[in-house]
Amino acid sequence: MQNWIDAYSVVNLKFLLQGLWVTVEISILSVIFSMIFGSILGIIRYSKIPYVSKIVGFIIDIIRNLPLLLIIFFVYFGLPSIGFKPDTIPAAILAMSVFESMMVAEIIRSGIQAVDIGQMEAARAMGMRYTQAMVHIVLPQAYKKMIPALVSQLISLIKDTSLTTIIVVPELMQHAQVIYGQNANYIVPMYLALAVLYFIVCYALSLASKVIDRRLA
Amino acid sequence: MKRLKYFLVLVMSALLVVVSVGCGAKPLSQQDVLQNAKEANTIMWGVKADTKLMGLIDVKDGQTKGFEVDIAKALTKKILGKNGKAKFVTVTSQSRIPLLKNGNIDAIIATMTINAEREKVIDFSNSYFDAGQSLLVKDGSPVKKVSDLNNRTVIGVVGSNSVENVKKYAPKAKVLQLQDYAQALVALKSGQGDALTTDNVILAGMAVENPGYKVQGGAFTTEPYGIGINKNQPAFKKALNKAIKEIEDDGTYNKLIKKWFGDVPGFDYKEVLR
């Protein structure tokens, strides 16, 4: 029934690894973008700037509470109506970055809140500006506290790239579907391969985060 | 605090500018797709990547191959000349019309039937292939014809008109819409439905690869496939129709029919020669 040997032929494995590489690419770029924008948005929301913080907070809450699948559709089908026509991979990166930025923003905001307000006051009392105190005193401590939450968000991001198969992004899940779509006897070997590959990447990350956490503690 | 505030206000306004510049782009309806294609020397085609014989991705080299891909290449050469380039974007039944309307692609050549519903939102070229909707079932299935689907479950694909057609011929059938034909076929094999319905040519391709499954009951609709393009593109439409006529006349069309459908069991290629 299931043809294990042919399923794991060199050609198929190569095709799967190509997919894995796209998954990794999308994940890395999305992590970078969402860390940057997430931090900015998180700080804006925390800073209580009149109007701006409220509006940003509202946008964060809306996007955070929508399924990622919808964000992917909006980026791929909706953005072109305002003149921006991303290809599938850039669309995937953009959708993941927007969604994850909002999640990161929330983590950052609660992280900053958790750093004692006294820290900020002490830094200001020593003559630092708000920005200096934020960058040199508050944020480093906040990041340290946020590492577990950020890493688990990062792992979610990698897993969530599988959803982009719906707009035919050539990533791991999509490539596996192509292979078993052409020969249904490969389906069990393909799902096993998917489970193992995603698990290796994600579990390695969570182990790494535990090590970092222990070092910092 | 103040400096940070100014910085943030700056970032926000930069973002706004980017968005509004995007809004300023010329709407598609005012552009001449044919003119743009000639300038870029490229036509962007939306093709299927999961449909054997029509458009299927080859695991070995990642290229999409099939009858429609070859037709698209031939038409591109006729319209843009020998050095014209055909670029391919993978679409699904769900994504093809939004992508065309948004301008990601210039034309759809992806097993799409010309019908009145779609003609409300897009235009079609003359037909380039005549298919008919049929059923794929397991050997020995009690489903002999489309009306047998009443009170049974039938699998289709999101965005295809086969799903709507079944509702006409078998109003009591339960319809499951999956993402693409690859998933639909696997779902049929897993017993999620009693039959898979779409056009006979797609089903014939599946039956070849899957012993124990057969195309059942003949075609119950006619499905002329047309190339989908945006509305208000008379020049592009004319060029496409002319190119289709040309490849029919010079024998390219029949050669491609023979290449792809010449030895598909259960599908008589002579019926679709032109």
Next chain:
Amino acid sequence: MGSLLANNWHSFLTGFGWTILSSIVALVFSLIIGSLFAIMEVMPNKVLRIIGNVYVEVFRNIPLLVITMFFYLVIPLYFVKINGFTAGTIGLTIYTSAFIAETVRSGINSVDIGQMEAARAMGMTYGQAMRYIVLPQAFKLVIPPLGNQFINLVKNSSVLAFVAGFDLMYQGNAIASQTFDTVNTYIIVGLFYLVITLPISYYMRHLEKTLA
């Protein structure tokens, strides 16, 4: 947009109903299963601890879509036919229960160990102490993170669209490809999701403030 909603309200509401049903069923079962595995993870018995740990790590690190498609396409080949809605809900339950197990475990661990010792010293068995002393306190601690898990669960239920599970996203896809009004359809779908997720989200924030 109004006419889109008016013409398709039946489909939207059907989808909304299936989404809510799937989310609630998955929530109930993943709370039960998640708590069981969390307790296994803190048991003195090493074998149970390892089993609990493996379950959590495996299902936290595999995409929900992979788990769901596995139940929809593979399980019926060998065992029993599972329809899209059930396959999706099983996938959601397994996936979410791994996260809930992790949340509850850290809740249990943050209850002072003295509580357990005191209860044992008063003659309670391990099970009794767990049930009457430790777990009630742990649950109070984990209510806010559990709320977030429920929001994730509702959002993740959109995975049912991949397996024809009749949920909101599935109906949205069908409506979008029949009306060709893609963006407006997905805006309506989005509003339906927000009706469920936003209130929970704000309530959780309120709760966090009052508990803190």
